[in-house]
Amino acid sequence: MDPYEKKIIDLIDENADRIISFARDVAKSGEASFFEFETARKVKEFLESLGLPVKFGIAVTGVKAETSGKRGPTVGIIGELDGIRCPAHPQAVPDTGISHACGHNAQMAIMLGAAIALSDESVSDRLFGNVAFLAIPAEEHVDSEVCDSLLEQGKLSIPSGKAEWVYLGELDDVDIAITTHVHMVPSNSDLLLGNNASTGTIGKKITIHGKAAHAAAAPHLAVNALNAASLGLSALGMLRETFREKDFVRVHPIIKKGGTAVNVVPDEVIIETMVRAGNIEAMLETDRKVDTAFTCSAAALGASCEIKNYIGKLPVIETPPCRALSDAARILSDKADISDIAPNVQNAASTDVGDLTHIMPVINFSHGGFEGALHSADFKICDEYKAYILPAKLAALTVYNLLKDNAENADELIKSFKPKLSRADYIKYAIDLTK
Ligand SMILES: [Zn+2]
Missing domain, CATH: 3.40.630.10 (Zn peptidases)
Structure with missing residues (x-):
């Protein structure tokens, strides 16, 4: 010393x-x-x-x-x-x-x-x-x-x-x-x-827009944003088998808004998630998969989907x-x-x-x-x-x-x-x- x-x-x-x-x-x-x-x-x-x-x-x-x-x-x-x-x-x-x-x-x-x-x-x-x-x-x-x-x-x-x-x-x-x-x-x-x-990460806010109506009297007039969100989450679950172990992919969403009243079909649902992976390529590829899962699930039920990304971190x-x-x-x-x-x-x-x-x-x-x-x-x-x-x-x-x-x-x-x-x-x- x-x-x-x-x-x-x-x-x-x-x-x-x-x-x-x-x-x-x-x-x-x-x-x-x-x-x-x-x-x-x-x-x-x-x-x-x-x-x-x-x-x-x-x-x-x-x-x-x-x-x-x-x-x-x-x-x-x-x-x-x-x-x-x-x-x-x-x-x-x-x-x-x-x-x-x-x-x-x-x-x-x-x-x-x-x-x-x-x-x-x-x-x-x-x-x-x-x-x-x-x-x-x-x-x-x-x-x-x-x-x-x-x-x-x-x-x-x-x-x-x-x-x-x-x-x-x-x-x-x-x-x-x-x-x-x-x-x-x-x-x-x-x-x-x-x-x-x-891992690196990208932050995402996914807003699903539907149409409200009486949940019991007129659900046929509604577009259920919560159903569209659920379908998107299911699609994401099915995608998980495509994540390679070596890429350390993690996608862990939460529902921040699931509806406003139980007797009204939800017309807006907000999901936030982070998309993580051990390399930038896997981050971006997984991010595209998540976007497709929610966008197409929303479209399948007549809803629409707005996705905003936020910078996260690089690996x-x-x-x-x-x-x-x-x-x-x-x-x-x-x-x-x-x-x-x-x-x-x-x-x-x-x-x-x-x-x-x-x-x-x-x-x-x-x-x-x-x-x-x-x-x-x-x-x-x-x-x-x-x-x-x-x-x-x-x-x-x-x-x-x-x-x-x-x-x-x-x-x-x-x-x-x-x-x-x-x-x-x-x-x-x-x-x-x-x-
Ligand atoms: Zn810390």
Whole structure:
């Protein structure tokens, strides 16, 4: 361990109480995607207290601070601002049902813990590049009503946190992103290095229009939108045998509106679903099948079908740990159980970190310190050192490894990265899907 690595660890240890109390505070006041105003304010104040200039309100609630003035690459540490609707969670906010049952409060604490160390002059003087601290909104699935409302008000062009940041150019000056999460695939390690593949997703709102009439006296005059929706769901069920295992297709609809009164034939039914798959081709192919199932089922019963798509997420491209991350982890390995991701382990859930993996180098690790299942009432941070402090050290040490010695590790990573999509092509995909 060199003296600057020791300094990073010492600074984070000295500030452990502050980092933990921030994480506890945010855990008690989770906010929904694009409504993370209070969380964002707290992040802003924390970053300002470190003497960093802060940009605020990016994509409604996002926060960005950067060390500046250095030539060389910029490494961005990302924290996700939003909670998840999980009213049964003991820390859910009573009015909204939002809690941090996905552990995003830990990401925020990790980012700020790393910021304490990396903004300290004794460390930042050794960096041949800049560090950005990025609190990005709306990683979770965003309700269609919220998407529609924010688009209509002109507050967003793409209703998804990281996508909108890319669209706004807020990640143009970030060369490498560091992302973290509580473990998303089963792991007993304290730290799991690398990024397992995940599914990508497209959000869909399917509105079936029929014709109302008295449900008992005149059903022959009606067009039953609920029957059309049921037929569409049956068609979707029959399509499932065409989904290939290797594509990890998941389609999981809910009925948001099934009718208005039991004695009136339903004239409008709203179904929302996510279409997920492990690759973009399977996402788009399945999306077309779902559209056909509902459109043709509606037509078969004389109803009509209106389908609106919402950007979801792109699949995460599996990435093993890079040298800077592995070297940083080695320093911490006497006090922590650390392992690399196992290859070819598919995460069936989705994250918009996947979008970033298509356009820029992303260094990812996940951490323990929690028990229970993600998005569930029993999710709980049970070891604050492992959930907040240890990962903050790993993030900060990784940045140091990337940017020390003329930023050789960062430059090598940037040069060797081959994007699957240009940023322009990615924005086109996102905008076309949102239209
Ligand atoms: Zn999450």
